Amino acid sequence: MSTRIFVPGxxxxxxxxxxxxxxxxxxxxxxxxxxxxxxxxxxxxxxWLEPMIExxxxxxxxxxxxxxxxxxxxxxxxxxxxxxDHPLALGRTSEIPALASQTRLTFQRVGVVDPRSLDDFMMHxxxxxxxxxxxxxxEQILTDVETSGLRGRGGAAFPTGIxxxxxxxxxxxxxxxxxxxxxxxxxxxxxxxVMEGDPFGLIEGMTIAGFAVxxxxxxxxxRSEYPQAIDAMRHAVAAAQExxxxxxxxxxxxxxxxxxxxxxAGAYICGEETSMLESIEGKRGxxxxxxxxxxxxxxxxxxxxxxxxxxxxxxxxxxxxxxxxYAAHGLGRSxxxxxxQLAGNIARGGVVEVPFGITLRELVEGWGGGTRSGRPFRxxxxxxxxxxxxxxxxxDTPLDYEAIAAAGGxxxxxxxxxxxxxxxxxxxxxxxxxxxxxxxxxxCTPCRIGSTRGVxxxxxxxxxxxxxxxxxxxLELCEVLEQGSLCALGxxxxxxxxxxxxxxxEDFGLAAGSAR
Amino acid sequence: MSGxxxxxxxxxxxxxxxxxxxxxDGEPVTLRIDGIDTTVPAxxxxxxxxxxxxxxxxxxxxxxxxxxxxxxxxxxxEIEGRRGYPASCxxxxxxGMDVRTQSEQLTKLRRGVVELYLSDYPxxxxxxxxxxxxxxxxQVGLADGLxxxxxxxxxxxxxxxxxxxxxxxxxxxxxxxxxxxxxxxxACEEIQGTFxxxxxGRGFSSKVSPSxxxxxxxxxxxxxxxxxxxxxxxxxxxxxxFPEGYHRADSRQA
Numbered sequence: 001m002s003t004r005i006f007v008p009g010x011x012x013x014x015x016x017x018x019x020x021x022x023x024x025x026x027x028x029x030x031x032x033x034x035x036x037x038x039x040x041x042x043x044x045x046x047x048w049l050e051p052m053i054e055x056x057x058x059x060x061x062x063x064x065x066x067x068x069x070x071x072x073x074x075x076x077x078x079x080x081x082x083x084x085d086h087p088l089a090l091g092r093t094s095e096i097p098a099l100a101s102q103t104r105l106t107f108q109r110v111g112v113v114d115p116r117s118l119d120d121f122m123m124h125x126x127x128x129x130x131x132x133x134x135x136x137x138x139e140q141i142l143t144d145v146e147t148s149g150l151r152g153r154g155g156a157a158f159p160t161g162i163x164x165x166x167x168x169x170x171x172x173x174x175x176x177x178x179x180x181x182x183x184x185x186x187x188x189x190x191x192x193x194v195m196e197g198d199p200f201g202l203i204e205g206m207t208i209a210g211f212a213v214x215x216x217x218x219x220x221x222x223r224s225e226y227p228q229a230i231d232a233m234r235h236a237v238a239a240a241q242e243x244x245x246x247x248x249x250x251x252x253x254x255x256x257x258x259x260x261x262x263x264x265a266g267a268y269i270c271g272e273e274t275s276m277l278e279s280i281e282g283k284r285g286x287x288x289x290x291x292x293x294x295x296x297x298x299x300x301x302x303x304x305x306x307x308x309x310x311x312x313x314x315x316x317x318x319x320x321x322x323x324x325x326y327a328a329h330g331l332g333r334s335x336x337x338x339x340x341q342l343a344g345n346i347a348r349g350g351v352v353e354v355p356f357g358i359t360l361r362e363l364v365e366g367w368g369g370g371t372r373s374g375r376p377f378r379x380x381x382x383x384x385x386x387x388x389x390x391x392x393x394x395x396d397t398p399l400d401y402e403a404i405a406a407a408g409g410x411x412x413x414x415x416x417x418x419x420x421x422x423x424x425x426x427x428x429x430x431x432x433x434x435x436x437x438x439x440x441x442x443x444c445t446p447c448r449i450g451s452t453r454g455v456x457x458x459x460x461x462x463x464x465x466x467x468x469x470x471x472x473x474x475l476e477l478c479e480v481l482e483q484g485s486l487c488a489l490g491x492x493x494x495x496x497x498x499x500x501x502x503x504x505x506e507d508f509g510l511a512a513g514s515a516r
Numbered sequence: 517m518s519g520x521x522x523x524x525x526x527x528x529x530x531x532x533x534x535x536x537x538x539x540x541d542g543e544p545v546t547l548r549i550d551g552i553d554t555t556v557p558a559x560x561x562x563x564x565x566x567x568x569x570x571x572x573x574x575x576x577x578x579x580x581x582x583x584x585x586x587x588x589x590x591x592x593x594e595i596e597g598r599r600g601y602p603a604s605c606x607x608x609x610x611x612g613m614d615v616r617t618q619s620e621q622l623t624k625l626r627r628g629v630v631e632l633y634l635s636d637y638p639x640x641x642x643x644x645x646x647x648x649x650x651x652x653x654x655q656v657g658l659a660d661g662l663x664x665x666x667x668x669x670x671x672x673x674x675x676x677x678x679x680x681x682x683x684x685x686x687x688x689x690x691x692x693x694x695x696x697x698x699x700x701x702x703a704c705e706e707i708q709g710t711f712x713x714x715x716x717g718r719g720f721s722s723k724v725s726p727s728x729x730x731x732x733x734x735x736x737x738x739x740x741x742x743x744x745x746x747x748x749x750x751x752x753x754x755x756x757x758f759p760e761g762y763h764r765a766d767s768r769q770a
Contacts, residue, residue, distance in 0.1 A: 267718070284715065289586035289606035442715065442722030443587045448696065449632040452673050452720040466667060473667045480628035483601050483621075484589045 002035040003081050004056035008111070009040030010196040011228045012189070017068060018051040024069035025053070028076050036081070042197020044111030045339075045351030046098055054093050057083040063090040098348065098367060103329060105337050106314040107353045110197035115232050118239045121200040127245065129319030133208045134253050141212040142168060145315065147323025149335025153190075154180055154271075154308030155383065155412040155488075157334075157401045160315075163305060166295040167213040170303035175215035177206050178280070178299060178306045181222040181229065182264050182271035184439075185384030187343040188415035190351055191309035195222070195229035198313070199236035203259055205312035207250065208319050209305050210257040218259040219299070220309075221276050224266055233261050268439035272487050273306040275441060286441045287487040308413070310339060331357030334400045342368045344380070344417035354399065361395035364418060375420040379503065381428075383412025385435050386492035388499035389425070408499060410492070425500040425507040430458040432496040436481075436489060446481045447490030453477060454497070461508045471510060474501075519544075521557040535580040536563035536573070536591065537605055547613035562615055563591050563604035571617045574626055574655040576633075576648070576748055577697035578605040582706055588697055589629050590652060593617050601625060623656070630656045635668035637661075638676055638692050640765035641750075648748035649695060673720060680764065681726075683733035687744045687754050688762055689724065694751035696722050700743035712736040713743060724751075 007013075007022040022038055029036040043050055052065030062083035064075060071088060078086040090096055104110075114120040121127075133141045146161030167175055179202060183191040194202055206218040222230050237259050240246040248256045262280055264270050270279045274288035277299050298304025314336065318326045327335045334356035340363055342349045347369030354363070364370070364380060371377055379389045388409035390397070397407045404411045419428075433454030440447040454477055460470035478494035485491040505512050523539035542558030549569040556565045561584055566573050576588035586606035593604045596614035601622065604615070616622070630653065634642070642653065642661040653659050662669050678691030696715065701724065704713040712735050716725035726735030744752045755762070 269718075289584070289603065291606075291608065437719055440719035442696065442718040442720070443698075445587065445589050445629050445632055445695075448719055448722060449636055453632065453635060453668065453671060456672050457667065460667070466670075469665075469667050476624075476628055480625055480632070484592060484625050484629055486586055486589065486603075 002037045004037050004039055006039045006041045006054040008043045010043045012047055013043050013050045016050045020069040021051050021067050024072040028072050039114045042110050042115055047350040048348045055081055061093040063093040064088040102353050103337050103355050104353050105317045107339055110193055115197055115199050126200055127204055129316030130204050130208050133211050133319045134251050138212045141319055144318055144323035148318045148326040150314055153310040160311055163295055164213050167303045167305050170296055172302055175213055176299040176304040177209045177215045177218040178304055179206055179220040179309055179312050181220050181309045184268040184271045185413050185415055187417035188341050188413045190339040190341055192226050192229050194309050194313045196232050199232045201313050203240050205315040207257050208315050211255055213305055216256045219262055219280055221262045223264045269441040286443050329355035331400045338414045341415045345371045345373055345420050346418040347372045356399050359396050359398050371420040373420050378421045378423055379419050381417045383410040384415050387412050388495045391503045425504040426462045429497045429500040432493055433458055436493040444486035446484040450477055450481050464509055523557050535567045536575055536578045537561040537584045538580050545609050545611050547609050549615050550617055560609050561605050562607045562609055565609050566617050573604055573617050574652045576652055582702045590626050592625055626656045630658055633695055634662045635671045636674045647750045681732050683731035686739055689752050693749050695749045699746040700752055703742040703746035707742040708740045710738055
């Protein structure tokens with residue numbers, strides 16, 4: 001009997017040598033006359049253990065990691081194909097503490113299933129949400145999404161139910177569903193992991209969205225930097241089309257829905273929803289003013305649901321289990337779970353899906369294990385490159401949109417990037433402005449010119465040139481960017497800059513308390 | 517007031533004043549501008565309503581012959597009950613809106629935005645200029661340019677040595693004076709339907725480009741002049757005005 005061996009094929013595991021491990025396993029099995037079947041699953045998200053391989057022993061999966069090609073022979077010698085002990089043995093996958101302690105709703109199948117197999121998806125609860133949706137009807141699904149309290153996971157945290165209801169009520173047709181997979185925030189990767197690990201889950205979520213709002217066409221807009229995700233999505237769309245889960249008359253109902261994969265061209269700003277719509281229409285990726293909201297006039301001027309990948313991938317659970325099951329998790333107005341992404345100088349990086357309400361300290365120190373360098377923690381940037389830096393005393397803030405906003409930050413797409421005490425925060429402030437300058441679409445003046453002036457002003461602070469005037473001008477510039485920009489890129493760039501200056505004035509040659 | 521208001525063809529309404537966005541026809545909508553009730557057709561912008569009410573809202577990328585764009589961020593206003601400072605050109609009027617076109621913070625923000633423009637505009641071309649850009653400078657209190665000692669005066673990055681395209685026999689393009697408002701690009705699309713112009717690059721590198729980085733003469737430009745008419749900052753300007761030839765001021769030779 002053939003032994004199934006899981007060797008992850010997602011971008012992170014590939015970067016850590018998973019392909020070499022796969023080749024070594026095949027060669028070792030051939031030379032020993034062992035019959036093995038390789039499954040290239042997505043990563044479970046425990047990056048410090050990648051490449052983490054799993055052996056299916058009579059239905060139970062045993063994990064080993066991090067495995068290099070050189071370890072393969074010894075794994076065979078030790079009897080890993082029967083789940084035997086080995087220095088790299090991690091025990092049963094389902095019992096690995098860092099995994100077992102999570103609440104995996106959106107990520108329920110990521111790492112578990114074969115992303116190439118529609119059958120495997122179905123055997124792990126796939127399409128249960130769509131089946132129920134087709135039975136209970138669009139109105140009930142809209143109600144479920146409202147009840148769930150699900151909010152946009154791309155960063156803006158807008159209530160998904162309200163957005164869907166707006167599109168459903170809009171009189172114009174046709175309507176569209178767009179999945180935003182232009183995951184450009186540094187230190188974030190949950191969208192990528194969904195697409196690489198559970199592509200059918202995203203398709204199911206989009207199909208449910210289309211059914212709920214009355215759309216028959218969906219688009220996944222994926223950044224070009226995600227070749228494995230693009231490949232996985234294209235394969236999954238083709239498989240779903242072949243088996244009738246996309247196309248005309250889905251599930252035997254009078255409901256048509258199809259999905260198209262579109263690839264970006266490297267512009268961060270195309271992750272901003274209106275720029276993305278321009279890009280999909282074949283135009284230069286420039287921000288549109290709002291109103292009109294995309295829910296009223298979106299793609300080709302028609303009502304459009306634009307949701308982040310993680311938002312849409314959370315829908316199958318809600319549709320299958322009902323809105324209240326999802327809303328049972330969480331804190332305050334932040335309901336359900338969030339796949340938090342731990343990155344930077346951290347001992348145990350990866351994705352941790354947890355209910356809202358646990359503290360940032362539990363994430364950084366508990367799951368994350370503190371800094372990778374072992375040096376003292378200094379700061380963490382929460383919410384991507386436009387998020388605030390938070391200091392140690394702010395780590396007791398709960399994972400909650402409102403609580404983090406009250407602490408002066410933003411939760412964004414749920415990325416946490418950790419820095420130890422060797423970080424130069426003036427350099428990081430300069431980087432924030434440089435990022436805005438590099439990625440500005442060039443439409444609005446505060447962002448187009450202001451970001452470049454921001455880089456110059458921070459540089460003045462760093463080298464002590466006209467420090468006081470430059471500091472005063474930088475604070476004024478931050479106000480113009482925040483209050484005058486057309487979109488969130490210019491509008492939020494002051495957040496990391498100001499927080500760095502406020503928390504760590506000494507890095508800028510400034511006296512404490514002078515940054516306000 | 518009742519009955520549909522037919523404004524789109526009534527150019528006399530302008531009376532020499534740029535309404536900021538194209539007039540529309542629509543049902544009457546009454547809103548409050550700086551405390552004064554004003555009635556305009558539905559579909560109008562707040563900028564148009566403000567202009568109709570006699571308020572002066574500084575602007576650069578907006579003009580009533582082109583659809584609103586929302587890029588210059590100078591026409592910001594405050595609207596009761598709304599967060600932030602929306603651009604009046606891209607905000608449609610709603611009944612009962614209470615709009616303020618002047619406040620201390622608006623003055624500060626508009627000035628801050630215009631300072632950014634000035635940080636990349638040739639200093640020698642500010643005093644004595646007669647373009648819309650210069651009118652806006654005066655409106656925000658910067659008619660003389662950046663004040664002495666302003667940090668932006670030492671700005672390292674600029675376009676003072678940018679493209680000077682004199683290939684077209686009738687007009688020239690001086691990138692140093694371009695404020696990248698896209699009015700020329702939009703005029704080429706919306707008025708002439710030629711689509712000869714675009715913006716090339718992004719961020720600070722954004723620049724007006726005829727066709728794919730060609731000269732005006734070798735591009736699809738048909739010399740209609742719509743872009744020159746639309747340019748608010750004299751970056752696109754008729755050659756006839758310079759019978760002795762066009763010269764950039766010495767201070768901005770690279």
